[in-house]
Amino acid sequence: MLEIDLKELTTNYNQLIYEYKLFKQSNEQIIEQMESDNQRRTQYDKDFKQLQQQLNNLLTKEKQMQNDFNQSQMENQRLIEELNRINNKYETINAKLMDYEEQVEGLNSFSSTRIRIRYVLLYLVENKVSVLYRTQMKELKDEINELTEKLRHAHNEQKNIADEK
Numbered sequence: 001m002l003e004i005d006l007k008e009l010t011t012n013y014n015q016l017i018y019e020y021k022l023f024k025q026s027n028e029q030i031i032e033q034m035e036s037d038n039q040r041r042t043q044y045d046k047d048f049k050q051l052q053q054q055l056n057n058l059l060t061k062e063k064q065m066q067n068d069f070n071q072s073q074m075e076n077q078r079l080i081e082e083l084n085r086i087n088n089k090y091e092t093i094n095a096k097l098m099d100y101e102e103q104v105e106g107l108n109s110f111s112s113t114r115i116r117i118r119y120v121l122l123y124l125v126e127n128k129v130s131v132l133y134r135t136q137m138k139e140l141k142d143e144i145n146e147l148t149e150k151l152r153h154a155h156n157e158q159k160n161i162a163d164e165k
Contacts, residue, residue, distance in 0.1 A: 062158065065161070079140055079143050079144050080144070086140070097126065104118040
């Protein structure tokens with residue numbers, strides 16, 4: 001009977017040892033899995049912080065580009081207004097020139113010399129006005145083209161940022 005109890009105890013003991021080893025292996029695997037999960041979580045946190053920083057940088061850049069875009073639009077509007085003022089000034093000068101021409105024509109209708117002088121003066125005045133007008137128009141068009149290009153560039157960058165989102 002004691003022998004049977006000893007065998008039974010030995011069997012139970014061996015069974016418990018076997019189960020202990022299994023639990024120990026299972027425990028080690030769980031610990032390894034937890035360590036791996038912790039490493040991944042740490043990497044995810046780093047990646048998240050990096051992406052958050054990139055997002056903040058892009059948002060700051062977008063705000064700056066929006067400000068630049070708004071400034072370019074205001075500058076473009078200012079140049080258009082200035083161009084309109086110059087066109088109005090040109091029309092006023094041209095009207096005055098025609099009035100002067102009519103006055104000179106009335107005063108000098110009988111004198112061919114005076115008529116030639118009038119045409120020379122008219123030519124000189126028109127030439128000066130034309131040169132001034134063309135110069136100012138060219139400068140304004142250059143400024144408008146430059147601002148339009150800046151505006152287009154800012155718009156493209158803003159579109160690219162929006163596409164990245």
